[in-house]
Amino acid sequence: MADIRLDHIEKYFGDVHVVKDLSLHIQDGSFTVLVGPSGCGKTTTLRLIAGLETVTSGKIFIGDQEVTSLEPKDRNVAMVFQNYALYPHMKVSDNIAFGLMARKVEQAEIQRRVQRAAAMLGIENLLERKPKQLSGGQQQRVAIGRAIVRNPNVFLFDEPLSNLDAKLRVEMRTELLKLHRELKATAVYVTHDQEEAMTMGDQIVVMESGVIQQQGAPREIYFHPRNLFVAGFIGSPAMNMIDGRLENGDFISTHVRIPMGLSGPDREVVLGVRPEDIHLPQALRQERATPPITAQVEVIELLGSRAIVPLRLSNQAMKAVIDERFLNQLTEGESVQLVFDRERLHLFDADSGERIA
C-alpha cells in the first residue's frame, strides 16, 4: 500500500520524445486508469513505474522511497501483462509461486499464499495444469494470481483485458474491481478503451503524445473536459464539434446563434455538445434549451430503447442520441428542429483547444 509520485519525468527512446515533463500523484489505495490512444505514452509511463524502462530524467517515488534507479525486483510492484506472460513450461501453481520462490520464501508460506490467491480467483482446480491448456480468461487469472501472491505495494496492469472477447472483458472488469476493493492496494491500469477507463477508475488520467491532458474523477472528465482532445476522446458516440466564433459573448456559426452571456475577447471557438445532450424541443424544459436549430436527418440507427441519429447541420456532420419515444417525429432525409441542453455545452478556444466554458 503506497502512493506513487512521478516528478517531471522525461523519457526518450533514441530521438523520440515519448514522455514529456510528466508529473503525477497517484493516491494510496486508488484505482487510477491511464488512458489514451496508441502511442500516447501510457504504457511507457507504466513501465517506468515498474522499472522495466529507465527514465531519461525525473524522479519516481513509491511510498517514501525513491525508486528511480531501482530494478523492478526491488520496487515491490507487481505487473499483469497484456499477453499474460506466463512461464510456459511451468504448471500454474509454480507460475503463481515464481516470485515467492525467487525471494526464497519458505515452502509452507508459499503453499498458503498460492492457495489463497487461487481461491480468490476461482482457479484452484487449475493449479496442476500448464498454461497452454488454459483459456485466455483462465490464463489472465493466473497472471493476476501471480501478482496478488506477492503482496506488493502497487499493482500495475498493462491492458490486461484487450486480448479477451467482449463479454469476458466486461465480466473481468467487475472481478478486477472487486479484487481491488478486497486487497485495498494501489492500482495503476493502462487501457486505450475509454469505456473501460470510465467504468473502472476512481481517477482517470488522459494522455496524449506523452503529456497528461487531464486528471480527475470520471464524472469530472466526462462533464468538464479541459480541452478538445479529452472532450473528443471520452464518450461514445463522440462529442459533436461545431466551429464558429464567439462574438459579444454569443456563439455564432452558420445558421446557428446561441446567446451565452460570456465575457472576453471575440475569437474563433469550437462548440462541443454530446449526442445525448441534443434533444427534440418537446423533450427539454424551456429554460435549459438553446434556440432551435435546424438540421437534416440522415439515418436512424435504432439500438433498442434509443437511436443514434447522424445529422447534417449546414455542412457539418453531427450525431444525436434520441430516445425511441420521439423517433416518430423524425423522418430520414427531412429537416427537423432540435435544441441543445444549455447546461451541457462546452466551449473551446479554437487555437489552444482549452476550455472556456
Added chain:
Amino acid sequence: MNGTRYWRRALGDWGGTLILVIALIVVLFPYTWIFLTSLKPTALVAKPDVWLFSPTWENWREVLLESDVPRYLLNSVIVGLSTVLIALTVAAPASYSFSRFKTGGGPVRFSILAAEMLPPAVLIVPLFLLMFNLELLDTHLALIAAHLTFVTPVITWFLIGFFDEVPKELEEQAMVDGYTQFQAFYKVVLPTVRPGLAAAAIFGFVLSWNDMFYALILSGGNNKTLPVAIAGFWTFRGIEMGKMAVAILIAIVPVLIVSFFIQKYLVKGLGGGAVKY
C-alpha cells in the same frame, strides 16, 4: 540515489563485454598470426619471437606465380561448382516436393538429413574401390561424386525452409493461367526462392571447398584440390611454412568474406531447421 545497484549492473555489463572481447581476440589471433607468417621472410619463420620485421611478399609471389597452387585452386573451384550445380538441379525439385506435398512424411525427410550425417569413413572404402576399378581415380568426376553424397542432402534440407515460405496461391494462380504443374514450379516458384538458391549454392560450395578427407584419397597428382595441397605442406621446414601460410590464406579468405554475407540466411536454414523442425 541508490548507487550500489547501478554499479553491480554496470559491472555485469562490462564483465560481459570483457568476455566477448577476449573471445574476439581468441578468434582473431590465429588469423593475424597466419597473415603475418605469410609475410615473414623465410629466414625468420622459424623464430617465434621475432615480430618486428619488414614484410616481404616473396612467399605470395612464389605461391601464386611459381607453384602449382593456382592449379589446385582451380580444381577446387571446378569440383565445387560442378557439385553445386548438380546438387541444385537434383535437390530443388525434391525440396519443393517435400515442402509442398510433404512427400514421404517425416521419415523420408529425416533420412535425407541422416545421409549428411554419415561419417565419410563409411563411403570412402567403396567409393575408392569403385573408382579404382572404373579407373576413375584422380579425376574430378570421382571427387564430385563423393561430394554429392553430403552436399545434396544438405542443400535439399536447406531449401525446404525457403520453399515453405512461398504462398501456395502463387502456383495455383499460374496453373489457372495455363501452366502445367512443372511449369508453375519452374517459372514461378523457383524465381521466388532465388535468394534461397543462392544461399544454398554458396553453402554447398563451401562444404565442397572445405573437404579434405575425400579429396585426399580420391584425388591426387594434378587433380588435387586446395585442402589436399595445404596438407601437403605437412613436413615443416622453415622454407615451407611461409608458403603454407599463403596457401591457407588463399583457402580461407574467400570463405570468410562469403560467410559475412551469408550469415542471416544461415540462421534461417540451419538454426531454423534445427530449432523448429
Added chain:
Amino acid sequence: MVTRRSFFPFSVRLIVPLALALLVVLVYPLLFSFWVSLHDYSLTALEDIRFVGLRNYIELGSNPSFWNALRNTLVFVFGAVLLETILGFSLALLLHRPGHRFTNVFRSVLLTPMFITPIAVGLMFRFLLNQQLGVIPYLLGSLGIQINFFGSQLALFSLILIDVWQWTPFMLLLFLAGLESLPAAPFEAARVDGASWGFTLRKVTLPLMKPVILVALIIRGLDAFKVFEYVYAITRGGPGDSTETILYYIYKVAFRFFRMGEAAAMAYVLILITMVLVIILYRLMTPKEEA
C-alpha cells in the same frame, strides 16, 4: 514440356532425380561396402579375395587398436562437445542482449571459425602450438609456464581445444537462434517478480532452451565423431596411438595397410553407432503429439 501419362503423381516425380543421384552415389556404395566387409579384401592381394562371412566383425572385438580408437574418439567427443556447449551457450547469452551497438560485428566475427576448412585450422594450430616454432609456447614460456601441447599426456586434449576453437561458433549460432525464438514477455515478468539473473537463468531460460540444447548436442556430437583432419595435420595418431581416432584408424587400415575388408567392417560398426544417435535426434526433433 511434354506431359506424360504416368503412374506416379507429380510430387513423386519431382523426387526422382534426387533419388537416382543418391542411389548411385550413396546407396550403391553402401551396399557394395557391406559386401566388401564380408570378404578378405586386400588391395595388395586382389587375386585372392575370399568370402569370410562375419569374421571381420567378430575379430574387431579382440582388436585392441579398434577399441583404443573408439575410446579416444569418445573421450574427444565428450570433452569437445561439453566445452563447446558451455562456451557456446555462455557466449550466446552475452550476445543476446540487444543493447550493444557492436553486437552484430561481434557475432559476425565470432562465427567465422566454423567456415574454415578443418585442415587449415589443424595446420594453423599445429604451428601456433609447436614447441620450437610456435608463438604460444613462446609467450607462455616468457610467463614461466611450460606446456608441451602435443606431448603424450596432452595431445588429445590439445586436439579437443582446437575443435573447441573451430566449432564453438556453431553452437553459438544454434543457441542464438534458439534464444531469439523464445518469447520475451515471461522474462519481463520475471524481472518484475523479483527473480535474480541467476534464478531466471536456472528456472526459465534453461528449461525453455532444453530442446535446442539437446538437438545441438546430438548434431555436434555426430559431427565430432568424424574428427580426422586435426589428427592428420598434427599428430598422425601419436604420440603412440593416443590420438588415433576411429576415422583415422579406418583410414590407416584401408590406405596404409590396404585391408579393405576390415576397414569396411569397422565403418559399418560406425554406421550403427551413428544411426542410434540419429534416431534419437529424430525423436527429439519431431513435434510430439499432445494427448
